[in-house]
Structures are given as C-alpha cells and as structure tokens.
Amino acid sequence: MSLINRIKKFFGMEAKPDIEAEPDAAKSAEGASEQEVEKVAEEKAKPRIGYIHLSGCTGDVMSLSENYDILAELLTNMVDIVYGQTLADVWWDDENPMPEMDLALVEGSVCLQDEHSLHELMEVRKRAAMVCAFGSCSATGCFTRYSRGGQQARPDHESFVPIADLIDVDCAIPGCPPSPEIIAKTVVALINGDMDYLQPMIDLAGMTEACGCDLQLKVVNKALCTGCGTCVMACQTRALDMTNGRPELNSDRCIKCGICYVQCPRSWWPEERIKKDLGL
Amino acid sequence: MVLGTYKEIVSARATDKQIQKVSQDGGIVTGLLAFALEEKIIEGAVVAGPSDVFWKPEPMVAMSADEIIAAAGTKYTFSPNVMMLKKAVRQYGIEKLGTVAIPCQTMGIRKMQSYPFGVRFLADKLELLIGIYCMxxxxxxxxxxxxxxxxxxxxxxxxxxxxxxxxxxxxxxxxxxxxxxxxxxxxxQSGCNVCLDYVAELGDVSTGSVGSPDGWSTVITRTDGGDSIFKQAVDAGVFETKAIADVKPGLDLLQKLSAQKKEKNQKTIDERKAMGLPVPF
Structure with a gap:
C-alpha cells in the first residue's frame, strides 16, 4: 500500500484533500490559526500519536509546545498522545507493551551503543503506521554527527545516526528545532489529508546527510545560486554569511541540520502551494 | 500567464519631488515603502543600502522614510536582502516588515512562508513584499x-x-x-539562466520601468494586501497613475520581454536536464 493510501486509511480520509477545511489564503501563509485547528478538531477522528525521544535535546518537543494558542486544543481534542515521556508520561518496558500508533514522531538520532534506544526504535517501526523523523537529529543526525565518544557518563556511546539508517522513515521535518509553525501546519495538513502539502516532508525522509557545504556542492557548483540570501536567513546557528553574493560557511558553527539547503529556493520548489497560499 | 496572476497594471510615478530626484524610474519602491512606514502599515523595511564600496549594495534595515530614500535607485549586483529579514525581526524588534526583492529573492521568501521548516516566527511578520522586474x-x-x-x-x-x-x-x-x-x-551569473520569472510573479506588488515612459514605472498589483496598500498610496496622492493602455511603449513590451526570458531560460533548463543537472523548476 502506498504511503499516501496508508495515511488516508489510518486517518479515515477521503481520496481528495478537504478543500472546505483549507484556510483562506492570507491565513495559510501565517501558519495554522486557532479557528482552523478547532474546525479540524471538530470534523476529524483523532489520530493516535506517539512521541519517541532518542538522542535529542528536547528542543523539538519544546518547539511543538510553543504552539501555545493551539496546544490545548491540539492535545485534548485533535490528537491522542498515546506514548511519550514528556507529553504523556507513558513508557515502554517489558510489562507495558508499546501501543499502536497512527503516527510516531521520533526526536533525536539513535545511538548504536544504546541498546534501549535501538529496541525502542525497532518497536516503534512495528507499532506505528507512519514514522516521522522529527527534527534534524532524527532526520540528518544534525549536531550528534560530531560525536566521537569517550565522554562521561557513557564513554562507549560514540555512534549516532539518523533513524532512517536503521528503519524505514515515512516523512521528515528537519530543523534545529523545526519551527512551531511548520509543526502546526504539518499536523493540520496530516489531519486534513492534504497530501500536496506533505509531499516535501515525504521527500525529505530521504535526506539523511546534510551539511552547510551542501550549498556549495548542490547549489553553487551546480550553477543554481543567485545570491538571494535565504540560506543565511534560515541558518539557525549563524554559520552562514554572504560573500560576494555567495553563501560562505563557517564550518565551526555548522551543526549539519540541513536547514540552509531545505529552505533554498533552488533545492526544491513548491510553486503551486505557494501560489495557493498567496491566493495567486 | 506571461505576467503572472495580477489584479491590476498601471503606469505610475511618485509625486514627491525629492523621491523623483533620487529614484531609478517612477520611485514606486521608495514611495510605497516610505508611505507604508508613515502609515504604520510596516515598522521597518529591508532595503539595498550603500556599503563602503561604490555600487556594491548591502542589505540594511530602514526604520524611517529618510533611510528608505537614501537607499533609492537600482544597483545591478547582489544585495541579499532576504538574509536581513530575520535580523530585522529579532534584533530590530520589527513586527510588521516590508522589503524589496528581485524574483529569486521573492521565491526564497515565499517558500519560507509556506514551508518555514527552520524559520521561527518570521513568516507572519512580512506585510509588504515589493518585487522588481529582473532579467x-x-x-x-x-x-x-x-x-x-x-x-x-x-x-x-x-x-x-x-x-x-x-x-x-x-x-x-x-x-x-x-x-x-x-x-x-x-x-x-549563470543561476539567472534557469529563472522563469521576469516580473516578480510572487510579489505583493511588482514594479519596473519596462512598459512605461521615462520617469514612470509599470506597477502590477497581485495580492489583496499589495493591491490595497498601493491603492491607499494612490488615494493619498503618493503616486499619480495613468492607464497602462494609454502609455508607450505599453504592456506589449513587458509581455514580450517576460515571454523572452521564459522561452530562453526554459531552453537552458531543458539543456541542463538533458545533461542530468538538477533544476528545481
């Protein structure tokens, strides 16, 4: 079964995106509004969501929780959080099997020396219809790519990889952290079955290696850069600057999150969605 | 559509003599940003300001009409204005932002607004994006x-x-x-040779000299917001306008140049794809 059909089946969706539930053009560009979320909450069945926390800093779930205005609605009426230590205080152990989930958000990369993480990840893949690499650590390895082990409290914890190195991943939301808006927009799109909006997240599941030097390799070297400055604006660690109209990377600051390349208008180009959002 | 989706196209120029003196053509960008600032539609704007090298612009955050006017005029090299948007919001505390952008820059901005993966609390701060025609x-x-x-x-x-x-x-x-x-x-730069956008099709308002007589600009209003701000400015006497049908060389030239860019660069895109090189369009 294709991923799209799987999502639709699990969320009980129609074949076509729900146009009625689409926000008006102006609102859409500003992220999911409160009314939009309430409307979705009323109309759709609640998906069961799990939150799996591997080797990440909790920044991604904090960004999720920054959707203050919609969070109460999100957690109480829109979705059921069935698994997770921060959002639901539900742990998996021998006595308590992991519940079935429609969507599992996985924060953090996975440490190959951490047996518990490996088991949890494998179990999630079995229990969740969809697995989302949530945040750059999970998607690209991000900052944990720099780990070389040899540190307390577990000097043996050395090797951290994006989850897609070990399991099939259905979609990815990179970012260190992903913005509160992209999280809200994604959740709303998921519940609406708005597959057009989610397509980039599905495509990004394949991007497991990222670095600021992608800009040089995949944009400048490929004769695609126009010096617009979007990558510099997007960089979350100020590792980029523009020199003579081209991005210049300070690799000491780069955390390999992939956001510069993801936001570059020359990496992928969602023209139809943009025009729709603008009412053009 | 060769000129993108739009609401209205007119020929216009700023009535302010000070703006007319420094502007490239009709002073649309300068006049509209200055008007938006004075009317508090925006609190600041990212523009291509001067640097210590002649004719090498640097993005700057303008907080007053004087600063906007000081940045007037076209510079024919890079001013990566998009990179300053976050700074304008974070470091200058601007909640309602305006900017001017060439087509590739409008694309970076609009993609960020629709898909703000790593860009937090910026997408909704942009009140006015003025696109300028660019070959x-x-x-x-x-x-x-x-x-x-x-x-x-x-x-x-x-x-x-x-x-x-x-x-x-x-x-x-x-x-x-x-x-x-x-x-x-x-x-x-060769990155321009795969671009299919001449008339800044994703601006709230787009403008450039082509189609209008010397000293005037052709203004295309596109979004509801852009159309409304431009009309307010016209009503306030910031701009005088003429029907585009009444001016020379008129819309034909703009359409011709836009079609030429699309046609020529589509050829480059096809050639690149045949070589296995990536093109996002």
Whole structure:
C-alpha cells in the first residue's frame, strides 16, 4: 500500500484533500490559526500519536509546545498522545507493551551503543503506521554527527545516526528545532489529508546527510545560486554569511541540520502551494 | 500567464519631488515603502543600502522614510536582502516588515512562508513584499569589468546605472555612456539562466520601468494586501497613475520581454536536464 493510501486509511480520509477545511489564503501563509485547528478538531477522528525521544535535546518537543494558542486544543481534542515521556508520561518496558500508533514522531538520532534506544526504535517501526523523523537529529543526525565518544557518563556511546539508517522513515521535518509553525501546519495538513502539502516532508525522509557545504556542492557548483540570501536567513546557528553574493560557511558553527539547503529556493520548489497560499 | 496572476497594471510615478530626484524610474519602491512606514502599515523595511564600496549594495534595515530614500535607485549586483529579514525581526524588534526583492529573492521568501521548516516566527511578520522586474543580475566583479574596462569609467565616478532600450547606461556628472546589452551578456551569473520569472510573479506588488515612459514605472498589483496598500498610496496622492493602455511603449513590451526570458531560460533548463543537472523548476 502506498504511503499516501496508508495515511488516508489510518486517518479515515477521503481520496481528495478537504478543500472546505483549507484556510483562506492570507491565513495559510501565517501558519495554522486557532479557528482552523478547532474546525479540524471538530470534523476529524483523532489520530493516535506517539512521541519517541532518542538522542535529542528536547528542543523539538519544546518547539511543538510553543504552539501555545493551539496546544490545548491540539492535545485534548485533535490528537491522542498515546506514548511519550514528556507529553504523556507513558513508557515502554517489558510489562507495558508499546501501543499502536497512527503516527510516531521520533526526536533525536539513535545511538548504536544504546541498546534501549535501538529496541525502542525497532518497536516503534512495528507499532506505528507512519514514522516521522522529527527534527534534524532524527532526520540528518544534525549536531550528534560530531560525536566521537569517550565522554562521561557513557564513554562507549560514540555512534549516532539518523533513524532512517536503521528503519524505514515515512516523512521528515528537519530543523534545529523545526519551527512551531511548520509543526502546526504539518499536523493540520496530516489531519486534513492534504497530501500536496506533505509531499516535501515525504521527500525529505530521504535526506539523511546534510551539511552547510551542501550549498556549495548542490547549489553553487551546480550553477543554481543567485545570491538571494535565504540560506543565511534560515541558518539557525549563524554559520552562514554572504560573500560576494555567495553563501560562505563557517564550518565551526555548522551543526549539519540541513536547514540552509531545505529552505533554498533552488533545492526544491513548491510553486503551486505557494501560489495557493498567496491566493495567486 | 506571461505576467503572472495580477489584479491590476498601471503606469505610475511618485509625486514627491525629492523621491523623483533620487529614484531609478517612477520611485514606486521608495514611495510605497516610505508611505507604508508613515502609515504604520510596516515598522521597518529591508532595503539595498550603500556599503563602503561604490555600487556594491548591502542589505540594511530602514526604520524611517529618510533611510528608505537614501537607499533609492537600482544597483545591478547582489544585495541579499532576504538574509536581513530575520535580523530585522529579532534584533530590530520589527513586527510588521516590508522589503524589496528581485524574483529569486521573492521565491526564497515565499517558500519560507509556506514551508518555514527552520524559520521561527518570521513568516507572519512580512506585510509588504515589493518585487522588481529582473532579467539577470551581475556579480560585482562583472559590473566593474564592463564599466571600468569596456566603458572606461571608474566606479566612483558613476552617478547612476540603468538598463533600457537594449543598452546598459552609465551616467557620470558630465557624461552619458552606453554599451549594447549583448556586450554584457556572459557577465551575468549563470543561476539567472534557469529563472522563469521576469516580473516578480510572487510579489505583493511588482514594479519596473519596462512598459512605461521615462520617469514612470509599470506597477502590477497581485495580492489583496499589495493591491490595497498601493491603492491607499494612490488615494493619498503618493503616486499619480495613468492607464497602462494609454502609455508607450505599453504592456506589449513587458509581455514580450517576460515571454523572452521564459522561452530562453526554459531552453537552458531543458539543456541542463538533458545533461542530468538538477533544476528545481
């Protein structure tokens, strides 16, 4: 079964995106509004969501929780959080099997020396219809790519990889952290079955290696850069600057999150969605 | 549509004599940003300001009409305005932001608004995005090469640069020089050669000289917000307008140039794809 059909089946969706539930053009560009979320909450069945926390800093779930205005609605009426230590205080152990989930958000990369993480990840893949690499650590390895082990409290914890190195991943939301808006927009799109909006997240599941030097390799070297400055604006660690109209990377600051390349208008180009959002 | 989706197209110019004196053509960008600032539609704007190198612009955050006016005029090389948007919001505390962008920059901004993966609390701060028509852009060293070597003028002597009537023009205090555009071809950055957008199809408002008489600009309003701000400015007397059908050279020329860019660059895109090179469009 294709991923799209799987999502639709699990969320009980129609074949076509729900146009009625689409926000008006102006609102859409500003992220999911409160009314939009309430409307979705009323109309759709609640998906069961799990939150799996591997080797990440909790920044991604904090960004999720920054959707203050919609969070109460999100957690109480829109979705059921069935698994997770921060959002639901539900742990998996021998006595308590992991519940079935429609969507599992996985924060953090996975440490190959951490047996518990490996088991949890494998179990999630079995229990969740969809697995989302949530945040750059999970998607690209991000900052944990720099780990070389040899540190307390577990000097043996050395090797951290994006989850897609070990399991099939259905979609990815990179970012260190992903913005509160992209999280809200994604959740709303998921519940609406708005597959057009989610397509980039599905495509990004394949991007497991990222670095600021992608800009040089995949944009400048490929004769695609126009010096617009979007990558510099997007960089979350100020590792980029523009020199003579081209991005210049300070690799000491780069955390390999992939956001510069993801936001570059020359990496992928969602023209139809943009025009729709603008009412053009 | 060769000019993108739009609400209205008119020929316009700023009525303010001070703006007319410094502006490239009709002073639309300067006039509209200054108006939006004064009416508190925006609190600041990212514009291409001066740097310590002649004709090498640097993005700057303008918080007053005077600063907007000081940044007036077209610079024919990179000013990565998009990179300053976050700074404008975070470090200047601007909640309602305006900016001016060439088509590739509007694309970076609009993609960020629809898909703000790593960009937090910025997408909803942009109140006014003015797009400017753009055929191609030049690295600074290219500009310097054809101005100082081909035209024999040093950069610091240049008072104004312009492209029009098939030529690249340089104005000094006592001279007007030009070279045919075919002599500047090959000096543009190659990233421009896969771009299919001439008239900034994703701006709230787009503008440029093409289609209008000297001293005037052709204004295309596109989004509800852009259309409303431009009309408010016209009602307030910031701009005088003429029906585009009544001016020379008129819409035909704008359509012709836009179609030419699309056609020529689509060919480049097809050639690149045949070689297995990536193109996002």
């Amino acid at each position: 191609e852009n030049f690295p600074y060293a290219s500009l310097e090469t054809f101005i100082s070597e081909k035209m024999g003028v040093s950069m610091e002597m240049v008072e104004k640069m312009d492209i029009g009537k098939g030529k690249f023009w340089v104005y000094t205090q006592d001279e007007v020089l030009s070279i045919p555009l075919k002599e500047t071809h090959g000096y543009e």
